[in-house]
Amino acid sequence: IHPLYAAMGTTVFERMSALSRELGAINLGQGFPEGGGPLPLQQAAVRALQDRSAQYPPSGGLPELREAICAFYAARQGLSLQPDEVIVTSGATEAIASAILALVQPGDEVIVFEPAYDAYAPLVRRVGGVPVFVPLAPPRFAYPLDLLAQAIGPRTRMLIVNDPFNPAGTAATEAELAELARLCVAHDLVVLSDEVWEGVRFDGQPHRSILAMPGMRERGVKVGSAGKLFGMTGWKIGWMVASGAIGQALGRAHQFLTFTSAVPLQWAVAEGLGMDDVLDGQHEGWAMSRARLRQGLEQAGFTVLPNAATWFLCVDLAASGIAMTDAAFSERAVREAGVATIPISALYEENRGPSHLLRLCFTKPDDALDDAVERLARFR
Ligand code: GLN
Numbered sequence: 001i002h003p004l005y006a007a008m009g010t011t012v013f014e015r016m017s018a019l020s021r022e023l024g025a026i027n028l029g030q031g032f033p034e035g036g037g038p039l040p041l042q043q044a045a046v047r048a049l050q051d052r053s054a055q056y057p058p059s060g061g062l063p064e065l066r067e068a069i070c071a072f073y074a075a076r077q078g079l080s081l082q083p084d085e086v087i088v089t090s091g092a093t094e095a096i097a098s099a100i101l102a103l104v105q106p107g108d109e110v111i112v113f114e115p116a117y118d119a120y121a122p123l124v125r126r127v128g129g130v131p132v133f134v135p136l137a138p139p140r141f142a143y144p145l146d147l148l149a150q151a152i153g154p155r156t157r158m159l160i161v162n163d164p165f166n167p168a169g170t171a172a173t174e175a176e177l178a179e180l181a182r183l184c185v186a187h188d189l190v191v192l193s194d195e196v197w198e199g200v201r202f203d204g205q206p207h208r209s210i211l212a213m214p215g216m217r218e219r220g221v222k223v224g225s226a227g228k229l230f231g232m233t234g235w236k237i238g239w240m241v242a243s244g245a246i247g248q249a250l251g252r253a254h255q256f257l258t259f260t261s262a263v264p265l266q267w268a269v270a271e272g273l274g275m276d277d278v279l280d281g282q283h284e285g286w287a288m289s290r291a292r293l294r295q296g297l298e299q300a301g302f303t304v305l306p307n308a309a310t311w312f313l314c315v316d317l318a319a320s321g322i323a324m325t326d327a328a329f330s331e332r333a334v335r336e337a338g339v340a341t342i343p344i345s346a347l348y349e350e351n352r353g354p355s356h357l358l359r360l361c362f363t364k365p366d367d368a369l370d371d372a373v374e375r376l377a378r379f380r
Contacts, residue, residue, distance in 0.1 A: 004126055011118050012346040016330070020340035026364070026372045029330075029340035031166070031311045033363035037232035038282060041272045048267035057263045059255045061088025061239065065270040069224070069239055072273045077198075077209055085243045087254050090261040092196045092225040092238035094254070097123050099192050099221045099240060100158075102253035104129040108157035111148065115167055115347035117194065120160050132156070138354060139305045139316075141168040143176050152183065158190050159183070161210060164197035164309030167344055167359040171201060171308045174208060181213030184220075190246065191216065196225035196238070199279065202287055203308035217243055221250065226269040231282055231363065235265050286311065286363055293362040296373035301380070311363045314344065318356035322380055325355040337379035339372045 009015075016029035036042055060066065066083035073079040089095040096119060104110060106128030112120050114133045121131040134144065134151050161180060164171040172180075184191050191210055198207040211220045222241040227233040242250050272278060293313055294304050303319035317329055324332070326343035334340045344357035362369065 002126070004122065008122065012342055013118075016334065016340045016342060019334050023334060023338065025334050025338040025340045026368050026375070027340045028360040028362070028364065028372055029334075029342045031361045031363070032233040033231040033286075033311070034365060034368070037230055037235070038272065038275075038278045040275055040278055041230055041232065041268045044268035044271040045264050048264035052264065052267055054263065057260055057266060059259050060084070060251055061086065061260070062263060062266040062270060065239075065266045065273075068270040068273040069241070073209075073241075077207060077212065079209060079212055081241055082243075085241055085247050087240050087242075087247070087251055088261055088266060089238045089240060089254060090258045091227060091236035092194065092223050093119055094236075094258055095221075095223045095238050095240035096120065096192065096194060098250050098253040098257055099223070099242075100124055100127055100129070101257070102249040103190055103192075103221075103246065104158060107155060109153065109155045110158040110160060111151055111156060111189075112160050113143070113162070114349070115344050115353055116160070117162060117166060118347055121349065129157070130155070133349060133352070135348075135353065136165075136168070138168065138314075138357060141165055141170045143172065143180065145176075145179055148180075148183065152187050152189070156187060156189055158192055160192045160194065162194040162197075163210070164195075164201060164207070166197060166310050167312055167342065167347055168305070168314055169307035169310040169312045171203060171205065171207075177208060177210050178213055181210055181216050185215040189219065191220045192223070193220055194223045196223060196228045197310045198224065199229040199283070200286065200311060201309040202290060205308075211241070219246070221246065226265075226272070229279065230269070230272055231286075235262075235269070237261055237265050237269050289362045289364065289366070289369060292366060293360065293369050293373070296369060297360075297376070300373055300377035302376070305357070311361050312359045313362055315358045315360060316356060317358060320380070326358050327355065329358060333376065333379060337375040339375050339379075 013030040020027040066086040070081045100123045226237040303316040305314040330343040342359040345355045
């Protein structure tokens with residue numbers, strides 16, 4: 001057994017969902033909406049199961065899906081991509097793993113902003129890389145450009161950016177993206193840009209990819225997720241976009257990791273990406289759930305941080321007059337109140353981060369949200 005895995009715990013998302021199932025709690029922890037997802041996509045998948053080949057599509061993905069992804073980004077983000085620059089993966093996490101396998105060598109340093117999706121650093125370490133953590137400070141979680149400049153050294157190879165940003169639900173400004181891009185060009189870094197929340201913005205701003213910044217196409221990997229776009233997290237269809245030698249290397253990594261992903265679901269996602277009404281309708285529903293949970297929590301005396309994107313709201317426990325740490329609150333809330341949440345401190349290494357912030361997923365039915373608020377209000 002590799003020592004990294006011998007010493008590793010279970011990811012907080014899996015742990016909280018397992019606890020939630022075991023205890024019958026309302027799960028506002030791991031990010032996922034309930035149910036089967038948009039009906040038109042389900043129907044497209046059924047049609048594909050019945051009418052289409054069940055055999056291997058090309059390793060890089062079904063050509064129709066790769067084309068649909070290009071059309072989607074051209075229309076929504078002004079990115080002009082070729083289908084052979086897109087590789088379909090088994091979820092965004094596989095894309096992240098492929099990119100790190102393909103681009104990070106032993107001794108390479110990789111900048112990881114904290115709090116961070118808990119897959120980044122272990123993957124970097126597994127390939128012999130060294131994660132270098134740069135903290136983002138609540139409540140805005142802005143990029144500390146001075147700290148970042150200090151963290152970049154001669155061994156720095158990669159910057160991992162997650163925009164919009166999970167767990168905080170914030171989004172980078174255009175000026176921040178431009179500055180991150182400038183640093184990548186100046187220091188010859190590649191950027192792994194995890195943009196799985198690109199379709200889940202509530203601040204009225206269009207999503208802008210760092211890949212659109214000058215000099216970034218040849219040094220950037222953009223990661224996307226059908227699970228997040230369509231609220232179908234269990235479908236595990238994601239993708240990565242990169243050009244030239246980097247794109248080719250990603251394809252090599254992916255071919256021996258999963259080779260390809262469930263083909264009927266690829267057909268359905270290809271159709272779904274053209275369904276603007278489905279995407280808009282779903283977004284409207286999420287916006288209402290977001291408002292409902294915020295209002296409920298605030299009425300119950302919780303302080304909720306500003307949120308621009310993602311399926312998550314963050315509660316500031318200290319500002320809400322609660323003396324417990326986020327880890328203690330989360331652990332007790334799932335057992336005693338029957339509500340699962342994610343303590344943000346779990347997304348920092350070695351307890352370096354704040355310990356007063358709790359992440360709650362709002363993409364749930366109204367009655368589950370109301371019930372959860374009532375339980376938390378009683379518990380606090
Ligand atoms: N990104 C998801 C979340 O924030 C978790 C992903 C996973 O558990 N694989 O909830």
